[in-house]
Amino acid sequence: MMDVLCRLTLFIALSVSLSLCKESADNGVTKTPTIYFLHVNSEIKYRFSKTVITSKVVNPSSEASSEALFDVTLPDEAFLSAFKLIINGTEYNGEVKEKEQAKKEYDVAKSRGQSAGHIVSKPRDSNKFQIQVNVAATEKVTFELTYQELLRRRIGNYEQIIFINPRQIVNDFRVDVSIEEYRNITTVNVPPLRNDILTENREGENRDADIVRLSETEVRVSYSLTASQQRALSEQGVSGQFVVQYDIEREKDSGEVLVMDGYFVHFLAPEGLDPMPMDIVFVLDRSGSMSGNKMKQLHESMLKILDEISEQDRFMLISFDNQLNFWRNELVQATSSAIADARRFITSISARGSTDINSAMTEGLKVLASERNNSRAPILVFLTDGQPTSGVTNTVKILENIKLFNEVQIPIFSLAFGKGADYDFTKKVAAQNNGLGKRIYEDSDAALQIAGFYQEISTVLMRNISFKYVDGSLNKTTLTRNNFNTYFKGSELIVAGQIQDMERLQDGVQVFAKGYENVDIGLKRPWICVLPPPITLPPVPAIHSEPSKSVKPTMMENLWAYLTIKQLLRKKDGIDDKEEIENINKKILAMSLKYQFVTPLTSMVVTLPDNSKAGLSSDTVEKPIAADSMGVFFANKQKMNINSNTFAYQGMHAYGMPQLFHSGHASIPFMKRIGMSLLPKKKSRGKVRRKSRRKSSKKPKSPNIQGTRQHLPAFFVNVSSVNMCFDLPLIESKRYSIINMVQQKNGCSVSAEPLGLQTWTPKITIPSLRVNKFRGSKLQETVVISSNQTVPQVDCLADGIRLGILSDQGVRVTADISGRQRKQYTGILSRFVNMKCKVVRRTPRNGKQVVKIKCRQRNKPTLKLKAIERTASSGESCLFLNKKMTNLLNLIPSNYEIIP
Numbered sequence: 001m002m003d004v005l006c007r008l009t010l011f012i013a014l015s016v017s018l019s020l021c022k023e024s025a026d027n028g029v030t031k032t033p034t035i036y037f038l039h040v041n042s043e044i045k046y047r048f049s050k051t052v053i054t055s056k057v058v059n060p061s062s063e064a065s066s067e068a069l070f071d072v073t074l075p076d077e078a079f080l081s082a083f084k085l086i087i088n089g090t091e092y093n094g095e096v097k098e099k100e101q102a103k104k105e106y107d108v109a110k111s112r113g114q115s116a117g118h119i120v121s122k123p124r125d126s127n128k129f130q131i132q133v134n135v136a137a138t139e140k141v142t143f144e145l146t147y148q149e150l151l152r153r154r155i156g157n158y159e160q161i162i163f164i165n166p167r168q169i170v171n172d173f174r175v176d177v178s179i180e181e182y183r184n185i186t187t188v189n190v191p192p193l194r195n196d197i198l199t200e201n202r203e204g205e206n207r208d209a210d211i212v213r214l215s216e217t218e219v220r221v222s223y224s225l226t227a228s229q230q231r232a233l234s235e236q237g238v239s240g241q242f243v244v245q246y247d248i249e250r251e252k253d254s255g256e257v258l259v260m261d262g263y264f265v266h267f268l269a270p271e272g273l274d275p276m277p278m279d280i281v282f283v284l285d286r287s288g289s290m291s292g293n294k295m296k297q298l299h300e301s302m303l304k305i306l307d308e309i310s311e312q313d314r315f316m317l318i319s320f321d322n323q324l325n326f327w328r329n330e331l332v333q334a335t336s337s338a339i340a341d342a343r344r345f346i347t348s349i350s351a352r353g354s355t356d357i358n359s360a361m362t363e364g365l366k367v368l369a370s371e372r373n374n375s376r377a378p379i380l381v382f383l384t385d386g387q388p389t390s391g392v393t394n395t396v397k398i399l400e401n402i403k404l405f406n407e408v409q410i411p412i413f414s415l416a417f418g419k420g421a422d423y424d425f426t427k428k429v430a431a432q433n434n435g436l437g438k439r440i441y442e443d444s445d446a447a448l449q450i451a452g453f454y455q456e457i458s459t460v461l462m463r464n465i466s467f468k469y470v471d472g473s474l475n476k477t478t479l480t481r482n483n484f485n486t487y488f489k490g491s492e493l494i495v496a497g498q499i500q501d502m503e504r505l506q507d508g509v510q511v512f513a514k515g516y517e518n519v520d521i522g523l524k525r526p527w528i529c530v531l532p533p534p535i536t537l538p539p540v541p542a543i544h545s546e547p548s549k550s551v552k553p554t555m556m557e558n559l560w561a562y563l564t565i566k567q568l569l570r571k572k573d574g575i576d577d578k579e580e581i582e583n584i585n586k587k588i589l590a591m592s593l594k595y596q597f598v599t600p601l602t603s604m605v606v607t608l609p610d611n612s613k614a615g616l617s618s619d620t621v622e623k624p625i626a627a628d629s630m631g632v633f634f635a636n637k638q639k640m641n642i643n644s645n646t647f648a649y650q651g652m653h654a655y656g657m658p659q660l661f662h663s664g665h666a667s668i669p670f671m672k673r674i675g676m677s678l679l680p681k682k683k684s685r686g687k688v689r690r691k692s693r694r695k696s697s698k699k700p701k702s703p704n705i706q707g708t709r710q711h712l713p714a715f716f717v718n719v720s721s722v723n724m725c726f727d728l729p730l731i732e733s734k735r736y737s738i739i740n741m742v743q744q745k746n747g748c749s750v751s752a753e754p755l756g757l758q759t760w761t762p763k764i765t766i767p768s769l770r771v772n773k774f775r776g777s778k779l780q781e782t783v784v785i786s787s788n789q790t791v792p793q794v795d796c797l798a799d800g801i802r803l804g805i806l807s808d809q810g811v812r813v814t815a816d817i818s819g820r821q822r823k824q825y826t827g828i829l830s831r832f833v834n835m836k837c838k839v840v841r842r843t844p845r846n847g848k849q850v851v852k853i854k855c856r857q858r859n860k861p862t863l864k865l866k867a868i869e870r871t872a873s874s875g876e877s878c879l880f881l882n883k884k885m886t887n888l889l890n891l892i893p894s895n896y897e898i899i900p
Contacts, residue, residue: 033066033135034058037142037172040162042244043859044179046258046531047151047267048559049160051078055143059135066135075161078149079562079597083604086142094606096596098589102603148597150562153247153269153492154456157187162242164193169230169237175223177244178859182256182529182824184216184249190223193240198445198452206242214858216822219246253524254511255493260531260556262499265563266467266509269492270523273461274516276377277312279331281364284349285384287321289420291351294385294442298417301450302346308451308458309334314376316367317345320360321353322390331371357384358392358401361412361429365405375518377460377486378410382429383440383450385417395425396576399432411435411486413457415450418442424573431574434485459489462513462521467495470508475500480563487513496560530826531556553595561595569600714766716814716878717829722837722853724867725878726886728828728893730766735898738769738813739827741798748773748796750803750813750827751898766811771796785811799823801833828896831889834858839879842869851879863888 037056042049059066074080083094097105135141151158162175179185188211191203208229212220221244230237255268282305284298309315313334317327327345332338361382368378392398406412412433414426417440427437436457440449467482479497487493499505506528515521553561565588572584585601592602713725730736730752738750749772768786771794772779783794785805794805799821804814813829821833837855844850849869856862865888867879881889 034060035166035168035170038164038166038170038174039172040164040175040242042160042162042175042177044151044158044160044177045555046180046182046265046559047153047158048555048562049149049151050081050555051147051149051162053143053145056140057135057143058140059137061137063137065137065139074147075149077152077566078147079565079599080145080147080604081596081598082144082146083606084142084144085606086144087139092606094604096593096598096602096604098593099601099603102605105605148558148562150494150559150566154490156490157189157245157247160244161194163240164242165239167236167239169227169235171227173225173230173238175242177221179219179221179244179246181217181248182258182527185213185219185246186249187245187247188213188219188221189245190221191243191245193238194243195240197443198448200448209242215820218858251524254509254526256527256529257505257509258529258531258556259499259502261554263496263554263556263560264499264505265494265496265556265559266526267492267494268465268467268487268511268526270461273521275310275312275489276460276463276516277375278310278314278460279368279371279373279376279378280309280313280315281331281368281378281380282315282317283360283364283380283382284317284319285321285355285357285360285386285417286319286325286349286351287353287355287386287389288351289355289386290417294418294446295349295351297446297450298383299347299349300447301454303343304447304451305454306339306342306346308455309339310459311335314371315342316364317342318360318364319349320356321351322356323353324356324360324363325349331367354390355384355386355388356391357388358398361398361402362405365402365410368410369405369408372408374514375516377463378408379435379457379460379486380410380412381415381454381457382412382426383415383417384426385421387420387422387425395422395428398425399428399576402429403432406433409434409485413453414438415440415453417446417450427573431570437573456491457488460486461489462487462515465493465511465513467493468508468510468512470504473499473501473504473508478560478564480560481567494563496556496563498560529824531824532826532830558595561591562597565591565597565599712812713878713880714812715828716812717832718814718816719832719835719837719855722839723878724837724853724881725870726881726891728886728891729883730893732767734893736893737827737896737898739801739803739815739825739829741796741801741803741823741825742774742777746773746775746796747798748803750796750805752811766813769805769811769813771805801825801829803829826896828891828893831891853879865889 035055035057039054042051085092151160160177190206190209192206208223208225210222214220223242250269250271252270252272255266257264257266311334314331315334316331319325327342364380412429412435414429414437416423416426423439430437438453440446463486465484465487475498480495482495484493509526511523513521568584568588572581575581588599589601592599598604713727716725736752738752740749741747742749751770752766753768753770771783773781796803800818802816806812815829817832825833835855835857837853839851840854841852842849851867851869853865853867854862865885867881869877870880871877
């Protein structure tokens with residue numbers, strides 16, 4: 001039996017394809033490995049997407065094993081972060097390692113006859129990855145690949161692209177995209193499947209895609225086709241790019257600052273700004289290599305661009321070979337007559353001569369510098385299809401000359417047209433001059449690629465943008481780039497870093513910029529939101545692996561790491577100093593290994609514990625993984641457990657607690673939203689007696705009185721008409737956030753504080769509370785409630801949550817939660833927001849009613865709780881949750897401690 005290589009490719013988000021080649025047997029029967037399951041799940045939270053592709057493949061041959069090769073191309077902006085193989089029910093996880101070390105381990109594993117996978121970023125195409133394994137006869141293998149990407153805003157939209165091309169009908173095929181944002185999602189669109197070539201036709205809608213708006217800030221998109229629907233498209237099934245576009249609500253403000261677990265990200269994309277007049281110089285290559293179709297496409301693209309230039313702009317055209325050809329000798333206002341004349345100039349350009357890049361670039365910069373006007377935004381657009389062959393041909397010297405003539409830091413946007421262009425050089429030109437380099441592919445849509453690129457930079461709204469954070473608020477060594485030359489309409493600026501002092505950060509976040517007529521732009525203060533870290537379950541140790549001592553980074557820390565590495569890679573593109581490049585490489589490598597990103601300096605190794613190149617069969621006896629595996633580290637790493645020192649909850653206190661609003665910055669809107677819900681409940685109060693362990697001659701007054709205690713629980717929460725109650729082991733000297741519901745309309749924040757009004761005793765969980773009532777973000781009233789005073793019930797109603805505060809045997813908090821909460825909140829009771837619960841069973845046990853409850857929240861595992869029904873002397877009852885259950889709900893007091 002002859003084994004033939006089976007190629008498996010899975011096209012993901014710009015392109016991960018799964019293609020299969022045929023396997024031939026000696027008897028002449030041709031069999032094709034089958035993909036019977038292909039799911040893509042993309043979760044987008046605050047522009048940061050995590051995409052997981054799961055493909056299940058079976059080798060239908062009963063005799064021959066096959067080698068499966070995944071050839072994966074990820075989006076340019078994505079980092080692969082995890083890879084998993086499941087064979088015979090056993091999981092094998094990849095580990096990111098330094099590239100040379102990974103290659104050595106891969107080679108050693110292969111030389112020993114072990115099945116090994118090596119995922120590596122190719123030198124000239126950093127978004128290419130490969131993984132290769134052997135699949136035994138009749139064996140099933142599951143491939144699971146994960147990558148992360150910060151979505152870039154282009155022309156007013158975020159765009160998630162998933163390219164699907166299994167090249168066969170897949171019985172279980174599905175794509176799911178979930179979007180969660182802090183601000184309201186204004187537009188969501190799923191166009192028909194695209195191919196790689198751009199068209200001028202207006203995109204419609206994908207009728208097979210299902211868009212569900214769960215709330216103003218959450219959207220779910222699903223795309224699922226049956227086998228017959230796939231066959232109707234093509235005999236090879238689905239093929240094309242599945243695209244989800246969306247944008248969010250914007251104002252003329254300083255953006256939003258999102259905080260989680262000690263890290264922040266600041267997004268800025270204001271609306272309502274007047275466009276600045278622009279000065280644009282186009283430097284266009286007309287050398288001999290541009291002849292034929294390239295020149296035709298240059299004409300087409302420039303004619304489209306000329307139609308887009310605003311009348312308030314000035315522009316100039318320079319074409320070059322070994323000589324320069326000027327349309328005009330100065331910048332010209334973009335009148336209709338000037339545009340018509342420029343169109344004639346463009347169509348007259350023909351290919352000839354060699355390439356003098358140095359002269360063309362320096363002359364273009366001279367024109368912009370000589371007519372510099374602070375009220376106008378200058379840019380230079382440079383296009384070439386080759387390398388310098390005339391004049392100054394040393395690229396290092398050309399870069400030095402460009403820097404010399406660009407002292408005013410004019411942004412340069414460089415386009416490398418076709419395979420012959422020196423893309424490394426054009427990238428370096430852009431990186432050193434506040435611009436962007438882009439490769440233009442020599443395809444039928446090249447003109448649209450060029451025109452589309454210009455559309456992204458055609459409107460300047462702000463210049464000289466600077467993000468300022470008060471001294472001492474941040475760890476400055478972690479701060480990403482916070483000064484930007486230009487902000488273009490439809491784009492977004494992003495800054496991230498680690499927080500050192502949350503209160504200081506709240507006191508001072510400002511954005512400075514110049515706008516229309518070179519005036520300072522007045523932007524409102526940013527929205528600041530403290531997001532709760534994800535709820536984690538106790539870690540499950542992996543088989544044959546040592547328990548992990550590390551804490552898994554939260555989404556915000558990953559986003560910061562992603563952005564930092566991207567900026568370091570871009571910085572490296574713009575420098576020539578070898579020592580500086582080496583230092584940058586060390587930083588990139590360290591961060592890539594820490595956060596498990598496959599970057600140009602790292603690779604991923606996956607090694608299977610078999611001794612046969614043909615792969616594992618169902619009856620293979622495996623040796624212990626820890627002893628035999630090469631470069632394999634298993635999943636189920638220890639997940640994050642929040643302790644009292646976790647920063648995220650310090651941040652929760654920073655927004656909405658009273659002392660911060662006395663700092664003079666009460667106008668900052670502090671809003672929160674998490675995916676849970678609370679419903680109104682009936683007040684539960686009255687004395688409850690503890691059932692004595694000793695035999696008593698007295699019988700209970702009612703058979704409904706079970707598990708009584710000598711004091712009432714401190715917390716009563718009604719969720720979906722399920723009345724639950726519980727205590728928490730609060731410490732006398734500590735302060736805790738009960739809930740913070742500061743929002744746009746009415747709201748309040750409630751905190752348990754040792755105000756010296758009452759001594760804490762075992763019978764009193766909460767001796768005193770501070771209730772701050774707000775209108776918007778302005779503090780209207782402060783009420784202090786103590787257990788040694790009798791006061792009327794204090795109520796607070798906001799966003800479907802009704803709070804009741806009473807003082808009776810200690811201060812008690814009741815929460816009735818109804819409808820759907822649109823905002824995110826913090827504090828102990830925020831754990832129940834947007835939660836749905838139901839009683840599934842009541843069982844008498846030892847004189848008590850044991851009640852089983854199921855609670856669920858969107859995108860989270862269902863919680864199964866057990867409670868004891870308790871009835872007070874007043875006749876009101878609640879379902880009491882013990883410490884084990886409150887821990888399962890992650891109601892750990894230290895997580896909600898207010899740090900002074």
